[in-house]
Structure formats: C-alpha cells, structure tokens
Amino acid sequence: HGALAQILHQAAKEKGIKLYIDMSFLPADGDDCQTFLDNGVPFAFGRTSKRHPKDFDAMIVSFALTMEIFNICPYLLNSGIHVFKSQRDQDGVIGKSESPLILAGGVVSDILEPIHGVAQDLEGKPSGTVDGMILGDGEITLPNVLERIWEAKKANWTKKQFLRDMHNHN
Numbered sequence: 001h002g003a004l005a006q007i008l009h010q011a012a013k014e015k016g017i018k019l020y021i022d023m024s025f026l027p028a029d030g031d032d033c034q035t036f037l038d039n040g041v042p043f044a045f046g047r048t049s050k051r052h053p054k055d056f057d058a059m060i061v062s063f064a065l066t067m068e069i070f071n072i073c074p075y076l077l078n079s080g081i082h083v084f085k086s087q088r089d090q091d092g093v094i095g096k097s098e099s100p101l102i103l104a105g106g107v108v109s110d111i112l113e114p115i116h117g118v119a120q121d122l123e124g125k126p127s128g129t130v131d132g133m134i135l136g137d138g139e140i141t142l143p144n145v146l147e148r149i150w151e152a153k154k155a156n157w158t159k160k161q162f163l164r165d166m167h168n169h170n
Contacts (some may be wrong), residue, residue, distance in 0.1 A: 015150040016165035021057035022046030042079035057095040063106035086127035090160045
C-alpha cells in the first residue's frame with residue numbers, strides 16, 4: 001500500500017488532482033469514538049495530510065480484508081459524508097462537489113455486494129456505499145484511473161459523467 005500510495009501521490013501532484021490517499025485512525029472502542037465525536041474529529045481525518053476527505057477531489061479506499069467493509073459506514077457517517085452514494089451529490093462537478101468522488105479497490109472489493117450498489121438506501125433506492133469500484137492490479141490500474149480523473153476534472157464533468165465514461169472506457 002505504501003509504494004502504491006507514493007506513486008499516486010506523485011502522479012496526483014503532477015496533475016493538480018487533490019487525491020485523498022491517507023491513513024486514518026478508526027476508533028476501536030466507545031471511549032475513543034466518543035472522544036472523536038466530542039471534539040469534532042472526523043473518523044476519516046488523515047494522519048498524514050491532517051485534512052478532511054471533503055477537501056479533496058477524490059478518495060480511494062482499499063479493502064484488503066473482508067471485515068474492513070464493516071468499517072466504511074461508520075467511517076463515512078462519522079466524517080459528515082453520506083454513507084449511500086445516492087445521497088451524495090452525483091451531479092456535482094469533480095473537484096467542486098460537496099463530497100469527493102469515492103472509489104474503492106483492493107483484494108476483496110469485487111466480492112462485497114453492498115459497496116457495489118446491491119444495497120438499498122434509507123429511501124429504498126438501490127445504492128452502494130462507494131461511487132465506483134476499481135478492479136485489477138493497483139500499480140497498473142490506478143495511474144490510468146488517475147489520468148481519467150484529471151481529464152474529467154479539466155472538462156468539468158460531474159461524478160455521474162465520469163462514472164459513465166469509466167464504465168464504457170476500455
């Protein structure tokens with residue numbers, strides 16, 4: 001993860017993309033959670049960047065273990081980011097939206113149905129947790145995704161336009 005993060009940080013910096021690839025401290029017990037909540041510290045507060053994911057154009061989350069999927073909901077919810085993508089601003093322009101484009105990948109991400117859109121949001125609409133999934137080896141796939149984010153940002157595309165293009169892009 002560290003080497004891939006360095007590659008992406010450098011590429012994002014060269015392109016002028018504000019990319020949230022950071023480590024966060026997900027509180028493990030009730031006391032830590034309450035301390036975060038009492039002090040207004042978002043669970044997704046970056047340990048390296050010292051910034052909130054809302055300050056970024058895009059956020060990439062990696063799932064290396066199946067159990068990690070259970071962390072994404074409290075992670076987003078307790079950071080002021082809507083859990084369901086249907087509740088986030090899908091018509092917001094990349095880089096100008098109230099929430100970042102949230103993409104996920106990792107070893108087990110292709111088997112986790114709730115993050116793909118099989119789940120329903122609170123209004124019963126089909127909705128996943130993340131905006132899009134990245135499948136494949138990160139060292140090869142992610143620089144290409146980053147290039148597409150850069151192009152979408154330059155063209156003032158919405159998240160919806162970007163995701164449609166990525167779905168159709170070979």
